[in-house]
Each structure stands twice: as structure tokens, then as C-alpha cells.
Amino acid sequence: MPQSDATIRLSAEIRIQTIRALQQAGFGHIGGCMSVADVLAVLYGGELNIRPEQPDWPERDYLVMGKGHCGPALYSALALKGYFPMDWLETVNQPGTRLPSHCDRLKTPGIDMSTGSLGQGLSCAAGIALGLRMQNRSNRVFCIVGDGELQEGQNWEAAAAAEHLHLNRLILLIDENKRQLDGYVCDVCGGDPAGKFRAFGWNVVRVCGWDTGAILREIRVASVQTSAPSAIVLETVKGLGASFAEREKNNHYMVITKEMADEAVMEIHRRLAAGTYPAGEGV
Numbered sequence: 551m552p553q554s555d556a557t558i559r560l561s562a563e564i565r566i567q568t569i570r571a572l573q574q575a576g577f578g579h580i581g582g583c584m585s586v587a588d589v590l591a592v593l594y595g596g597e598l599n600i601r602p603e604q605p606d607w608p609e610r611d612y613l614v615m616g617k618g619h620c621g622p623a624l625y626s627a628l629a630l631k632g633y634f635p636m637d638w639l640e641t642v643n644q645p646g647t648r649l650p651s652h653c654d655r656l657k658t659p660g661i662d663m664s665t666g667s668l669g670q671g672l673s674c675a676a677g678i679a680l681g682l683r684m685q686n687r688s689n690r691v692f693c694i695v696g697d698g699e700l701q702e703g704q705n706w707e708a709a710a711a712a713e714h715l716h717l718n719r720l721i722l723l724i725d726e727n728k729r730q731l732d733g734y735v736c737d738v739c740g741g742d743p744a745g746k747f748r749a750f751g752w753n754v755v756r757v758c759g760w761d762t763g764a765i766l767r768e769i770r771v772a773s774v775q776t777s778a779p780s781a782i783v784l785e786t787v788k789g790l791g792a793s794f795a796e797r798e799k800n801n802h803y804m805v806i807t808k809e810m811a812d813e814a815v816m817e818i819h820r821r822l823a824a825g826t827y828p829a830g831e832g833v
């Protein structure tokens with residue numbers, strides 16, 4: 551499936567709004583927010599069956615952001631879709647905000663699950679998928695997890711249960727950006743999430759994590775699976791699309807000044823104009 555211009559523009563807007571929101575806060579989880587901008591653009595660019603004016607619409611597709619520290623990227627997508635006013639983004643992670651650093655379903659319209667303690671998202675998503683099936687509903691349930699997050703054992707209980715229960719409406723999106731909080735996933739513990747989920751009986755595929763056309767195609771394939779749940783491994787780069795984060799090896803959580811944000815936004819516009827967005831010439 552070719553990439554649509556509208557989806558590419560949406561992913562650029564998600565990146566820009568996220569960079570600005572974290573700049574307002576002064577710091578934040580820039581690395582993991584940037585690596586999910588493209589998959590969020592696919593989901594919120596028209597693929598999800600949702601009603602922004604009615605966030606709790608019972609027929610909606612659900613999304614659980616397992617790596618809850620990447621709430622700000624999801625908030626940008628939600629704001630751009632009209633779930634709440636854009637100026638809420640200026641309050642991210644500040645006292646009294648409805649947009650806390652980690653996802654909270656009681657605070658933010660459009661957030662389906664509170665997350666932040668890594669490893670719980672997939673269990674929650676599997677539970678939602680099972681509950682919906684018990685109600686004879688066919689909503690899809692998406693879950694985004696980090697590659698470091700997959701070190702949490704609870705994921706693998708959920709993986710086994712979801713396969714045993716044939717939760718075919720469950721679609722896991724794995725952000726394989728190769729890094730976690732303090733280093734490379736392969737040096738800490740992990741690697742090969744595709745092989746692991748395949749061994750658990752899931753349908754598994756790998757795609758370039760910023761090729762929005764390929765992501766959409768694989769989501770459509772996963773959406774017509776009739777027995778097992780599906781995992782789409784997104785091969786991403788931590789910090790992709792924010793120039794200051796791309797340069798920094800330890801880009802999990804950074805202080806972000808106005809100058810850094812200005813430069814990153816300018817670079818996004820330059821790459822868009824040059825046709826090299828989001829990866830630039832170097833990646």
C-alpha cells in the first residue's frame with residue numbers, strides 16, 4: 551500500500567506537537583514518543599473506528615499504550631483528531647493537567663487504559679478483547695508496547711493466554727527501537743520479539759516502522775485473522791524525527807530547550823520539503 555500524503559503530514563504534526571509539548575514541560579520521554587509517531591498517524595489517520603466526539607462509543611476500536619511514558623505522542627494524535635482542544639498540549643505533565651506524563655484513562659478523553667507500569671498493557675488489552683468477545687462484539691483492540699517493556703514477564707503470560715483464547719481481534723504493535731531506558735535492549739535482555747511471539751503461536755510480521763503504507767497493509771491483514779492474535783513488529787529508531795534526539799545516544803528522557811525544539815521543527819519541515827521525511831538522509 552503506498553504511503554498517503556495525509557498520513558505523512560499527520561505523523562509530522564504528531565512529532566511537532568509532541569516536541570512542542572515536551573518543550574513546554576522542559577523535559578520528557580522524547581525517544582519513545584518519536585518512534586511511535588508514524589504508527590499513531592496510521593491508526594488515527596483513518597484506520598481506527600472511533601468517534602472523537604464520543605470517546606466511550608461502545609463500537610470503537612480500543613488502543614492501549616502499554617509504554618505509558620509515551621502518552622504525549624498519543625495526546626498529540628488525540629488533540630489533532632479533536633478529542634480535546636489543542637491548547638491542552640501546553641499543559642502536558644504540569645500541575646493540574648489532564649495530560650499527565652503517563653496515560654490515565656480517568657483524566658484524558660480518548661485514553662482507554664491507564665498505563666506506565668511497564669508490562670501490564672498487553673494483559674489489559676487481552677482482557678478487553680476477551681470481554682468484548684463475551685459481549686459478541688468484534689471491536690479491534692490495539693496495544694503498543696516497547697521492546698524493553700517486553701522484558702516484563704507478565705507480557706508472556708498474556709501472550710500465552712491470548713493465543714489459547716484465540717483472541718484474533720487483538721493486534722499488538724511492538725516498537726522495536728532497540729533501546730530502553732539505559733542502553734540497548736540486546737545488551738540488557740531481549741531481542742527477536744518476532745521469533746518469540748511466533749513461538750507463542752501468534753501471527754507475526756515485521757515492517758519498517760516509519761513506512762505508513764506498509765504498517766497500514768499489515769494492520770489490514772491482521773484485522774482479518776480468524777484464530778490467533780497478531781503482532782506487528784515495527785522496526786524503528788528511537789528519537790527518529792527529532793534532530794536533537796537523533797544525535798544523542800541517551801535519548802530516552804531529555805531536557806528540551808526552545809532552541810532544540812525550534813531546530814527539530816525546522817528540520818522536520820526541511821525533510822518534508824526534500825521528500826526524505828521522517829528519516830532524513832542519514833538513517
Ligand SMILES: Cc1ncc(C[n+]2csc(CCOP(=O)(O)OP(=O)(O)O)c2C)c(N)n1
Pocket residue numbers: 581582583585617619666667668669695696697698699700725727729730731732788802
Ligand atoms: C515496571 C516498570 N519498570 C520500570 C519502569 C521505568 N521505565 C520507564 S520507561 C523504561 C524503558 C522502556 O523501554 P522501552 O519499552 O523499550 O520503551 P521505549 O524505548 O519505546 O521508550 C523504564 C525502564 C517502568 N515504567 N515500569
Ligand SMILES: [Mg+2]
Pocket residue numbers: 696697698699725726727728729730
Ligand atoms: Mg525501546
